Amino acid sequence: MAKQQTPAPLRFLVIGAGMSGILAAIKLRGLGVEEYVVLEKAGMLGGTWRDNRYPGLTCDTPSHAYSFSFALNPEWDGYYATGAQIGAYFRKVADDFGVMPFIRFNSEVADCAFDEERALWSVTTTGGDSYEAQMVIAASGVLHHPKLPAIEGLENFAGKAFHSARWDDSAVVDGARVGVIGCGSTGIQLVNALSSRSERVVHFQRSPQWIMPVPQFAYTQEQKAAFRADPSLIEAIRNDPIYWSNIYRFTDGITDANSPQIREIQEICQQYLEEKVKDPELRAKLTPNYPAACKRLIYSWEYYDCVQRPAVAVETGGIARIEAQGVRMKDGTFHPLDVIVLATGFNADSFIRPAQVTGRGGRSLDDFWSPRPTAHRSVTLPGFPNFFMLNGPTSPVGNFPLIDIAERQWDYIAQLVAPLLAGEASAVEPTREAHAAYEEARIAAAKKTIFGAGCSSWYLDPTGIPATWPWGYQAFADAMSAPVPAEFVYSK
Template identity: 60%
Template sequence: MNDKCHKRTAIIGAGMAGLLAAINLKKAKREFMVFEKADSLGGTWRDNRYPGLTCDVPAHAYTYSFAPYAEWNAYHATGPEIKRYFEKVASDYGITPFIHFNTEITACHFQEASANWELTDAHGENHIFDIVIVASGVLHHPSTPDITGLDDFQGSCFHSAQWEDDLVLENKNIGIIGCGSSGIQIATALTSVANQLVHFQRSPQWIMPVEQFNYTEEEKQDFRDNQQLIDDIRYDKQYWDNIYRFNKGIINPDSPEMQMIEDICRDYLEASIQDPALREKLRPDYRAACKRLIYNWQYYDCVQNQNVFVETGSIDRVMASGVQMQDGTFHTLDILVLATGFHADRFIKPTSVIGRNGLSLDTFWSPRPTAHYAVTLPGFPNMFMLNGPTGPVGNFSLIDIAERQWEYIDQLLSIIHSGDAETVEPKISAFEDYEKRRIEAAQKTIFSSGCSSWYLDNTGIPMTWPWSYQDFADAMQQPILSEYDIRGAS
């Protein structure tokens, strides 16, 4: 291979998407390095270690298509299990030696003269690459609530993604602020050990009931002996019917599919909560799926325990020994968990990214983060995003989404590696057309039906793929090359 075709790729992030990119590049015998800011791989499954952490996608569906796993302990896997899975995959595919741990990339600057990227890490070292794969993830910048007196609390107070591993939980008075997936899972896990648990819910969530059960050792052995049994779960018709039903519902809020989702969530609430007052506390005032649906199988049981109090009032301030409510109620606490989510609009930030002609990513992402078909950026040549802005969101496997995106990206990479192009980036006209159509469609989805959500950008527009799941799969099968500015062809 001549020097012109010998291209080096930097992968930013060693979570699920970064490992996927590395495995595919290694398989294609392409030179790459992975930069990881932390001391281990796993992304969100490394950062989040809270009790009760569970993926809401069936375990056998939350795996790479090329790396089935027979060792899952239950239908829905725990966070530690998932982290072990990714560590095993990285080891099995020989990726770990390519990862530079404790090496945060602080700057990515495109060099016009040489048509490559200069990356600077937190140690002050510079690295030159031809291609950059951004696999930094979405939910990794914790959002801390602006509550008066939060620093005055004398007990343990921390964000759910910064769990204090040695914390003694037994017989403690525990407060949990937030009722997204993390808050619901933590509350569910701690009701059995806490003396008193207060779940602060500014806005209760709709819950979709799902099943959960353990696999026996005999069943695991069957999975080891017969991969078809794993595929039967991964490609289960009911699982995919649910995905397509959900997708049809969110893009058409008036559809029968959306009505079915709302009926299931409402009926689950009505049938599960016996106390009418508690039931009304837990009833959201917005439509199901406007916020990300909670998939859970036991929260409604746990929240009815005598040691649990659901607090839907407004917090006045946090004090040394607990939380003061505006109505005068005071909750004495030993531990305060902030399950308050993440800044979902930052992605690779705070890394300084400067593209062609000095264009900064901050400028390009004003007023909202976006990318052409959720993958590429005009003005940022040879930079590709996995699970970036405007991609599909929902209760399905993001591994599947990333694999489909890789199929799209790899076809653009082939143009570069073949020597037929030096740089590839979407034309601004094509991107603007995509974004105009996307915004128009996004405003008609369930996400715009009237609620506050991390799906929304600063202007209230959903940062999502607003068309069908199949439309996304079709779009990722092949990039439309006429939409791309392909320069430096040999």
């Protein structure tokens, strides 16, 4: 079969058909742009909600807040939505807004290079397809390259062993002995789900997590009918002052490791642990030795109940090796297991990589991202004209609701590209001076955040600097409200 070719340069090429890629596709149609494609490496859209299918998968942002502002969903089953329902929501939104024909599935980007003479990006896929586009939007996401632990003997395990984002449907977990390695949101949710299904669950925790109590409840059919009839009821939930006061409290608190908000969060988490876990030995195992929110805070309404079920054991010792029949600890303890699930997270600094991206003067993105991934105000890169990122480096991933972040970033991008769409310029990029000033200020602020308070986490870049947005929610909203003209240069 002949390779697909695009005969004429596109206006836009979007990389990734997850949440932010779908957003970009819909927004482009809203601008009247039809000359674009979305390249998706998998055979189905959905991003993280396609890759992750593990038992208990639930978003930790309330369902009505984790929705596009232009596609409210009256059908959410609960206050926090399951991964399966979120995936279905994104597929429906893409279909409803007519962007499915613009998506090219099984099209992983291999190379993306800027042609300075023509002011065009040349993009090739691993399958050999070629495209040219004036503008590229990298919507590849953050948490999509699974991180596997370096544990001796993993390859010798006789049962099923796999990463949580590569769920093995042939693995039998009901009535089985299951080990869950990892204590982030995924590990917590897995233990919750398996605690009532498996014969035995061993939760291997290198370090326990602080858990923030949250409510979970189902929406009734009557409530859903009311949402359908009156969308303002959904807006009222999205604009709930209590929810947003918590967002502001948290995001203001993380900017200062010694803030009163952080102390309040610590007290809430500590009290929740002490109230729910009465056994002093188990409570000691579940008590972190670092301040709350230093790692990504866990939101759960049931973990402390589930972890106290008779079928669940918490193991905080070091793993020596994995043997054919289970896990051997450094103290000699042996846990016989049938299944091992690696809830060990992702390589959060990959973004668009392993695709090779080359900007002006032949400079590679890998070179620009040494020693750390970075982007000007989390969206643009000097030396890479007409290249924009959604939920890219230094975005407030883990700080605020991701859809809200992406929508605000899109509004920022739309303003930047308006002169290009009007034919007034051929390219735009931030100045190196503006980006250097931003990054200097960001690093200085990041060191003072709770993420820099001394614990290890996926927030930290290779030099130990927190890689996320270090200021509060309002600062991000203000920054995305309008680009600063002096920070950008347009080419004719």
